[in-house]
Amino acid sequence: MQTTSDENLIGRIGGGDRLAMQVLYARHHVRVYRFMLRLVRNEATAEDLLSDVFLDVWRQAGKFEGRSAVSTWLLSIARFKALSVLRQRGEEELDDEQAAAIEDQADDPEIAMAKKDKGEALRQCLSKLSAEHREVIDLVYYHEKPVDEVAAIVGVPEATVKTRMFYARKKLSELLKQRGIDRGWP
Amino acid sequence: MTTANESGRGDIEDLLPWYAAGTLGPRDIQRVETALAEDPELARRYQLVREESAQTIHLNETLGAPSARAAETLFAKIDAEPARAPAISGNLGARIRDFFAALSPHTVAWSAAAAAIAIVLQAGVIGVVLLNEKNGGGYETASAPSTSSGDGTYALIRFQPQSSAADITHFLDANKLNIAEGPLAGGLFRVRIAPTRLAQTDRDRLITTLQTDQVVSFIAATQ
Numbered sequence: 001m002q003t004t005s006d007e008n009l010i011g012r013i014g015g016g017d018r019l020a021m022q023v024l025y026a027r028h029h030v031r032v033y034r035f036m037l038r039l040v041r042n043e044a045t046a047e048d049l050l051s052d053v054f055l056d057v058w059r060q061a062g063k064f065e066g067r068s069a070v071s072t073w074l075l076s077i078a079r080f081k082a083l084s085v086l087r088q089r090g091e092e093e094l095d096d097e098q099a100a101a102i103e104d105q106a107d108d109p110e111i112a113m114a115k116k117d118k119g120e121a122l123r124q125c126l127s128k129l130s131a132e133h134r135e136v137i138d139l140v141y142y143h144e145k146p147v148d149e150v151a152a153i154v155g156v157p158e159a160t161v162k163t164r165m166f167y168a169r170k171k172l173s174e175l176l177k178q179r180g181i182d183r184g185w186p
Numbered sequence: 187m188t189t190a191n192e193s194g195r196g197d198i199e200d201l202l203p204w205y206a207a208g209t210l211g212p213r214d215i216q217r218v219e220t221a222l223a224e225d226p227e228l229a230r231r232y233q234l235v236r237e238e239s240a241q242t243i244h245l246n247e248t249l250g251a252p253s254a255r256a257a258e259t260l261f262a263k264i265d266a267e268p269a270r271a272p273a274i275s276g277n278l279g280a281r282i283r284d285f286f287a288a289l290s291p292h293t294v295a296w297s298a299a300a301a302a303i304a305i306v307l308q309a310g311v312i313g314v315v316l317l318n319e320k321n322g323g324g325y326e327t328a329s330a331p332s333t334s335s336g337d338g339t340y341a342l343i344r345f346q347p348q349s350s351a352a353d354i355t356h357f358l359d360a361n362k363l364n365i366a367e368g369p370l371a372g373g374l375f376r377v378r379i380a381p382t383r384l385a386q387t388d389r390d391r392l393i394t395t396l397q398t399d400q401v402v403s404f405i406a407a408t409q
Contacts, residue, residue, distance in 0.1 A: 021261075038249070123244060137242055138246065
C-alpha cells in the first residue's frame with residue numbers, strides 16, 4: 001500500500017491543506033511529544049509545546065527545503081521549544097554529581113530491587129542522565145537518527161555527536177556501577 | 187588486549203549504537219560486522235549497547251501519549267489563522283515529483299490524452315476565430331453553449347490511481363460530466379457535474395451518487 005510521503009504532506013500543508021496537517025500530526029505527534037517530555041519532564045508543558053511545534057510546521061511548511069527528513073525537522077523545532085522553556089524556567093538540570101549522591105544515600109528496598117532487575121536499573125539511570133546525554137541517547141536509540149541527522153537536530157558536528165554518545169554511555173555505566181551493577185566498561 | 191588494539195577498536199566501538207539502531211550505511215555495517223566477528227571483547231560490549239537500546243525504547247514507550255487536548259488546541263489555532271493562497275515554495279520540484287510518482291501508468295496516460303485533446307480543441311477554437319475574422323464574420327465558437335465557470339455545478343474529483351483511461355472516460359460519459367480544469371495539485375480535477383447551478387441538496391445528492399463509483403477516490407463540491 002502506497003502512503004503519502006512526509007515531504008508531500010509538507011508541500012500540501014504549505015498550500016493550506018488542513019487534512020495533510022492532520023495526517024502529519026497523526027504520524028509524528030507521539031514521538032515528538034515523548035522527545036520533549038524527556039527534556040522538560042512535565043506532561044502539561046510537553047503537550048503545550050506539542051501544539052506550538054505543529055503550529056510552527058503549519059506556518060513554516062512553505063519554507064521547508066527538504067535538506068533533512070521531515071521527522072528531523074520536527075525534532076529540531078521540538079528541541080528548540082523545549083530548551084526555550086528550560087531556559088525560561090531558569091531551571092538547572094540536576095547535576096550528575098548530585099544525582100549520584102542522591103542514589104548513594106541509602107540502599108533502600110527500591111534500589112535493592114533495581115539491582116536485581118538490571119533492565120529497571122538501566123531505565124532509572126537513563127532518566128538520571130543530563131538533558132544533553134538523554135537527548136543524544138534518545139535520538140540514536142529511540143528516534144533512530146543516523147549520525148548526520150543527530151548533528152542537524154542538536155546543531156553540532158558529527159564528530160561531536162559520536163563523542164557525546166560515548167560520554168553519555170560512559171556516564172550510564174558509572175551510574176549503574178553506583179547501583180552495584182558493574183558492566184566492565186569502559 | 188594491547189593499547190594498539192584498544193585504539194583501533196575505538197573507532198568501530200563508536201559506531202555500535204548506530205549499528206544496533208540499524209542506521210549505519212552499508213560500508214560501516216560491513217566494518218562493524220567484520221570487527222565483531224574477530225573481536226570477542228567488542229562483541230561483549232555490543233551486548234551492552236543492545237541492552238541500552240532496548241531499555242531506552244522501553245522507557246520511551248512507557249511515556250504514554252499526549253491527550254486529545256493537544257490536537258484540539260493545535261487545530262483551533264490553525265482554524266484561527268488567516269486563510270492563505272497555495273504557496274509556491276522551493277519545494278515545488280519535490281511536490282511535482284511526488285505527484286507524478288503517485289500516479290499509475292494508466293492515469294498518466296489518461297492525463298496525457300486529456301491534455302492532448304485540450305490542445306486540439308484549443309487549436310480548433312483559435313482556427314475558427316481566425317477564419318471568422320478573415321471572413322469578416324463575428325465571434326462564434328465552434329462549440330456551443332459556453333461552459334464558462336460561471337455556469338453549472340462543479341466538484342473536485344481525484345480518481346483512483348489504478349483506474350484506467352477507459353474506466354474514467356466511461357464514468358465521465360455515463361454521468362454526463364466535463365473536466366473543466368486539471369490535473370490540479372494533489373491530482374485533483376475540477377469537473378462540471380451539472381450544466382446548471384443546482385440547489386445544495388440536489389448537488390449533495392449527486393455528489394453522494396458519484397462518490398459510489400469505483401473510479402472515484404475523492405470528491406467534494408467546489409465553485
